[in-house]
Amino acid sequence: MISPPTSVPPTTAEPTVEERDERKWVQAHSTTPPTREGTRGVWKVEVPPSQWHISQIQLSQLLHHRLSTLWAEIVPAGTTRLHGLWLGKGPCAGVLVSTELLEGEARVTTLLPHVPSALYFEREVREMFGVEFAEAPDTRPLLLHLSHPAPPFRAPASPNPQDPVSYTFLPTEGEGLYEIPVGPVHAGIIEPGQFRFQVLGEQILNLEVRLGFTHKGTERLFENRTPAQGLPLAESVSGDSSVAGAMAYLEAVEPVLGIRPSEGTQRARGLLLEAERVAFLLGDVSGISMDVGYAAGAAQANVLRQEAYSWLESLTGSRLGRSTLSVGGLYRPLPARALEGLSLRARALSDATRELLEHLDERSSVVDRIHDTGQISREVARNLALVGPVARASGIDGDVRRDRPYGPYREVDVRVALRSAGDVEARLQVKGAEILEACRLVEKFLDGGALDVPRSPETSDPLASGEGMGIVEAPRGELVVAVRLGKDSRVLRVHFRDPSYLNWPAIEYAVRGNIVPDFPLCNKSLNLSYSGFDR
Amino acid sequence: MSTSEDPGKEAQDQGQHSRPTARASPLSEVFGPVVTGPYPLSPADPSRLGARTPVHSRDRCEGSGECVRVCPTEAITVEGRGEEVTFQLDYGRCIFCRRCVDVCPTGALTASPQFELATLQRDDLRLMHSRKREVAPSPPPSQLWEETRQRVSRLFGGSLAVREVDAGSCNGCEVEVSALTWPAYDSERLGIHFVASPRHADALLVTGPVTANMRLALEKTYRATPAPKFVLAVGACGISGGPFRGSPEILGGVGSVVPVQVFVPGCPPRPEALLYGFWLALGKLEQKLHRKGLEVPAGASRGGRPSSGETPKSGPEHGSTDAP
């Protein structure tokens, strides 16, 4: 009889078939005893480089797990470690596959075409770490537009502005076909990126997105900082949802430092996270309404959005909730004056949002534009491993707050909105429902008990080191942060996998067969983060 | 279910989507009263603004240097102690995190809702407090400055077409810039509107630390904007690189690529702060009903004219850089 690994927490419920299969697979494949330390309960499996692709293709095809994130890091002596995080359905723990590549042998086999969502990850690891993915179908650079003397994570240096990397958009040929190049500077007040449309008449045949314009080398800036010094960066990875960014980062570092925030702290964080979600998603309602040409609806959504930002401002001093979450707590307690009456305001905002959503649903000029537009089928959503409201609008049932409860969400039940149509209308409905649910959660956290926050957070072990992982549900969906802290608790490596990193390819599918004027609408309904992708 | 006041429209709905339509509610039922704030035509109510701006009291500062140690952007320097102390704070680098306020042992640093921080010169964002020696009085604005400002006011005072360029921001600044178009701020009531092309623009509003990958696009956008034009560098990133200072992938501020005329600090600057920046550029501060709304933290005198610091070298066309 195989004795179970010691670090497995005792399970109360009978394991499901999927869980048992997962455990069996883990025990059969790891070269070292599998553990679940430092990874939020995810199984850690160490494989030899030759098994890197096979093991993960199995996870995809046998266990039906999905690739959540994939990153590399350099450990002493020039050795590269590769990690792939695979999460499963329901109660499955998930599996983190890792392998070690010695210097000069930085080479594995690609996961493509078996794992389509691996494409961006592999292109990034290739350009940033110089790891070769044998048989990779696409080796074009992803985030770097200018040549560097060496892969940036191996030898940090400024890029050469005179020497752009070569990059060709996939060519299309045919009679009557034309291309529309867009960007990087766009027409609206939005982030920069390049779109290349191949169009026949009015119909979009193909869209290719090129990103990387906002690449700031953020992850390398974390290096050698203390965990607390990393917070301003964590808040600026995708700065329109900074509370979620800070939360994901703290979820990763706090356990390494041996810090367990109090329940009151977690409730206060939950309150801020949900307030941010309300403000964020109302922006999507406004954007969709604007892009169907219904300015009155957009204006009303922005009135409501202003209300949500004013909550954050009165609670934290910052309209975007910046510089509020701290390691172990909050930098300052939430003012009583701001908490007073907030429940009623949340209720009122929820009612007003519901009214606006019904109003939009009654306007034929709105519904006509969003119904059937920008469809993403369930199959595409599953193959691309999409996350967040975009996935939920295509019938993929998943929400980290419910499936892997963390921090404040251990206390509350989160009701997950689900639609199957996968069009702009479904995304509007899912996001609308999530605003109402977030308002309800705001009330819950307010009623849930004291929001006591120690002003000076718990002191942590200054010598703590190790690896940690944070998996949270940001307004855009599952956000995963992986960290490694060195001996003096300083950051050695941080990896941010923004929800949009997985969701960006969705736009290329959503617009196919649609007319060019519907592109902005598809885009707005997906609301993808450029900075979160580029970092 | 069918109680629509417009049967024609409903029939059309039914035909296209075969879905029931509820009654069409009149707009007045859904939309509430006027929500647009008064600023900048009259003062913003400070009690409704978050207190994020670190302000420094010369008299209380003992030079502990605690603030220097916690500041994530190296915005503060302190030299000497006690009576000899010289304190400097660069609002162009500050991300308004209030860590310095939290640790100041003597209460010299406090958080204020002050947001009228924009200036026309990079140097004016550097506050210098010295107990010993008084900071030199601000030199009067140069002749060239005044002339250009008058020209900007004359040419663009009625309406200003703005093209926003994200040169690598985190998208936080974009939230606040786009908030200018929300009913709460409605910048169009002031004649300030955002246009889709630089060729239609009078001014470029640039956010982000200017990534290496956005440099060319920013240069091209600047060239595509017809003269006369001016540039606003927005946010800690746009002014100095902000939290990303020191990265080899950024150039460290808009001024390192194109000439900048207006600097709007913040991380991100709140919409009122952006309106103040525009007002300053347009020379409209004189028209403001309020002159003493909130405490002015920086040592510089304000009121729409460049003040302390060095005399501008080449007038408003002189961009400022902040080398990381």
Ligand code: SF4
């Ligand atoms: S508020 Fe500004 S000056 Fe103070 S610590 Fe933060 S960044 Fe530095």
Ligand code: SF4
């Ligand atoms: S100034 Fe702050 S909010 Fe603006 S882009 Fe930079 S980090 Fe983001």
